[in-house]
Amino acid sequence: MANIAGQAGVNLSADLASYLSQNNGNLTSEQLTGIINNYLTGGDKVAAQGGNLSTGVYKRFGEFDTVQGKIDTVTSGLWTGDTGSMTSFFTSSTQTNATKNYYLNVYNADPATDETATVQYAIAFGNKYGSGSVSLANSDDATLASKATYAQYRSILLEEEDEFFSFTSASGGTHDSEDILIVNVARARYKETMDPGNIEFKLAGPNGTQTFIDDSGKKFSDSVGKAGRVFNIVSGSLNLGTENDPTVAENYSSGTANGQGFGLFYPDQGLMVLNPAALRATVGTSTDSGSVGGTWLYKGFDYEGQNSYLLHNMLESGSDFQARRVENISTSHYFVRAQNREFNFSNNPTFITGSDGTFKESDFETNPRTYITAIGLMNDANEILAVAKTSQPIEKSFDKEVLVKVKLDF
Numbered sequence: 001m002a003n004i005a006g007q008a009g010v011n012l013s014a015d016l017a018s019y020l021s022q023n024n025g026n027l028t029s030e031q032l033t034g035i036i037n038n039y040l041t042g043g044d045k046v047a048a049q050g051g052n053l054s055t056g057v058y059k060r061f062g063e064f065d066t067v068q069g070k071i072d073t074v075t076s077g078l079w080t081g082d083t084g085s086m087t088s089f090f091t092s093s094t095q096t097n098a099t100k101n102y103y104l105n106v107y108n109a110d111p112a113t114d115e116t117a118t119v120q121y122a123i124a125f126g127n128k129y130g131s132g133s134v135s136l137a138n139s140d141d142a143t144l145a146s147k148a149t150y151a152q153y154r155s156i157l158l159e160e161e162d163e164f165f166s167f168t169s170a171s172g173g174t175h176d177s178e179d180i181l182i183v184n185v186a187r188a189r190y191k192e193t194m195d196p197g198n199i200e201f202k203l204a205g206p207n208g209t210q211t212f213i214d215d216s217g218k219k220f221s222d223s224v225g226k227a228g229r230v231f232n233i234v235s236g237s238l239n240l241g242t243e244n245d246p247t248v249a250e251n252y253s254s255g256t257a258n259g260q261g262f263g264l265f266y267p268d269q270g271l272m273v274l275n276p277a278a279l280r281a282t283v284g285t286s287t288d289s290g291s292v293g294g295t296w297l298y299k300g301f302d303y304e305g306q307n308s309y310l311l312h313n314m315l316e317s318g319s320d321f322q323a324r325r326v327e328n329i330s331t332s333h334y335f336v337r338a339q340n341r342e343f344n345f346s347n348n349p350t351f352i353t354g355s356d357g358t359f360k361e362s363d364f365e366t367n368p369r370t371y372i373t374a375i376g377l378m379n380d381a382n383e384i385l386a387v388a389k390t391s392q393p394i395e396k397s398f399d400k401e402v403l404v405k406v407k408l409d410f
Contacts, residue, residue: 067335078324079189123182124182125149126179177276193228262275
C-alpha cells in the first residue's frame with residue numbers, strides 16, 4: 001500500500017485544494033487519480049474505476065494499458081525460409097576468381113537458374129604461412145590469400161598473444177594448427193547468434209559419412225573469449241547428444257592428426273573453425289598435395305582457392321547441414337479495452353438504411369451490436385502505425401465487454 005507522507009503529503013493537499021478552487025469544486029475520478037499519481041511511482045500508481053469512455057471510433061490508452069520493453073527469446077531455423085535443415089548446396093559460376101581465392105559462397109539453390117537463390121554461408125581456407133596460395137615467386141600478382149585469411153580470423157577470434165588456432169588434444173593440452181578451414185554463416189541467416197546444441201553437419205569422404213555437432217550439451221558453463229562463447233566441434237548427432245570426446249583416435253600416414261580436436265564453434269560470430277588434419281584422419285585420407293576429386297589439402301604455393309572446394313564437396317556429399325538461430329525480440333503489449341457502453345454503434349454505411357439514419361436491423365434500436373474485426377493503433381496525428389486483425393469477428397454490445405491484447409515485436 002502506498003503512503004504519501006511528509007512534504008509530499010503537504011504538496012498533494014495543496015494541489016488538490018488549488019484544483020478544486022480553479023474548477024468550482026468539480027473533480028472527476030480520473031482527475032483525482034491523475035493528481036495522486038504525480039506523487040506515486042511504478043506499481044504504486046492507482047487507476048480510476050471505469051476510466052474514460054469513448055464516444056467515437058478512437059480511444060486513448062490509459063496508463064496501465066501498455067507494457068513496453070519486454071524481451072522475448074525466440075529460436076528458428078537458420079537457413080532461408082526459416083528451415084532448420086539444408087540439403088542442397090550450390091556454388092556460383094559468376095563469383096569472380098579473385099574472391100574465390102579468399103572464400104567460396106554457398107547457396108541454397110542454383111543461382112544460374114533460380115533467382116531466389118541466396119548465400120547461406122561461405123567457406124575459406126587459411127594457412128599461417130600462405131601455403132595453399134600462389135606465391136610471389138610464382139606470380140607477381142600473388143596475394144597469399146590463405147595467409148591473409150588466417151590472419152583475418154586470428155584477429156577476429158583470438159587474443160592478441162595467440163599466434164595459432166589451438167584445438168583440443170588427447171594428451172590433455174592443445175594442438176597448434178597452421179591450417180584452418182572456415183564455415184562463415186551469412187549474417188542475414190544467423191542474425192543475432194546461432195543456437196548452441198542445435199547444429200549438426202555431415203561430411204562424406206572415402207571413409208564414409210561422419211556426423212559432427214558442438215559440445216555445448218556437455219559444458220556446465222560456456223567458455224567465453226574475445227569473440228564470445230566458444231565450443232568444441234565433436235563427433236555425435238543431435239538425436240543422441242554429445243557422445244564422443246572432441247578428439248580423434250585414428251592415425252593417418254604421418255600420424256600428425258592423432259588425438260587432435262575437430263574444430264571450434266563460435267555461435268555469436270556465426271563461425272566454425274575446422275581442423276583439416278583431424279577431419280582428414282576420420283573423413284578420408286589423401287596426399288597433402290591433393291588430387292582431382294580428392295578430399296585433402298592442396299599445399300605448397302601452386303594452388304589458389306582449391307581447399308575451399310574440398311570442404312564444400314564433403315558438405316555437399318554429406319547432404320545435411322542442420323542449424324538454428326536465436327534472437328532476442330523486444331515486444332510491446334497493448335491491452336485494448338472496449339467497455340460495455342463503448343463501440344456498440346458503427347459509422348459503416350451498412351449499419352443504417354435510408355436518408356433518415358434508420359437502423360438497418362430494427363432490434364438495433366434497443367440492442368445495438370457491432371462486430372470487431374480489426375484494431376488500429378494510431379499516433380496523436382491519427383496516423384495508423386499498426387493494424388491487428390482478429391481471427392474471427394468479436395461481437396460487441398451493451399451487455400458485453402471486450403479485452404484484446406495486441407503484441408508488437410521489434
